[in-house]
Amino acid sequence: MERFPKPFWWRPDPDSRWPNDRPVLGDTAENDYPALAADFQVWRNGLEEQFRRLDHDAQLRQHQFWRQQVALITGGLLATILGAVQAAFGGGEQALAAVQAVLTGLLTGVTALVRGRRAQHGYLTARLKAERVKSEYFLFLASVGDYARAEREQLLRQLVGDITDAEELA
Numbered sequence: 656m657e658r659f660p661k662p663f664w665w666r667p668d669p670d671s672r673w674p675n676d677r678p679v680l681g682d683t684a685e686n687d688y689p690a691l692a693a694d695f696q697v698w699r700n701g702l703e704e705q706f707r708r709l710d711h712d713a714q715l716r717q718h719q720f721w722r723q724q725v726a727l728i729t730g731g732l733l734a735t736i737l738g739a740v741q742a743a744f745g746g747g748e749q750a751l752a753a754v755q756a757v758l759t760g761l762l763t764g765v766t767a768l769v770r771g772r773r774a775q776h777g778y779l780t781a782r783l784k785a786e787r788v789k790s791e792y793f794l795f796l797a798s799v800g801d802y803a804r805a806e807r808e809q810l811l812r813q814l815v816g817d818i819t820d821a822e823e824l825a
Contacts, residue, residue, distance in 0.1 A: 679703065702811075709784045709819065713784075719774045720778050734762065791811060795811045
């Protein structure tokens with residue numbers, strides 16, 4: 656198990672458009688489960704690329720959120736260190752006070768910017784869409800609910816299209 660997430664630019668296969676480090680179906684799935692081979696082709700012929708795009712978008716947004724949080728934590732740490740140095744000198748250091756004031760002012764602006772961009776909300780929405788596509792496909796594989804009917808592939812494509820086209824909630 657990895658300790659840290661891979662950076663957003665990580666691509667194990669440089670020829671692939673979207674990172675494929677977490678395959679939904681293994682390379683031997685058709686051989687291991689021949690009765691489901693036709694259903695596996697539905698995934699491989701179109702749905703997998705939609706899932707990969709959504710998954711990649713979620714990873715990008717997750718890393719954006721993490722970078723923003725690290726910037727705020729680092730800035731807060733620097734402001735605290737400057738305050739401690741000011742206290743250690745007994746106060747009255749105008750240069751330190753000015754730097755600390757500018758830094759905390761910048762952090763206030765960065766905080767407002769981070770809240771306005773709503774990176775965590777975007778990440779969670781993109782992750783939800785990717786996982787919803789995958790879960791619909793597994794319902795399709797199991798032929799449960801509405802997927803027990805004859806036009807189940809058409810229904811799957813319709814629902815996956817609805818999921819990927821859904822607008823983010825405000």
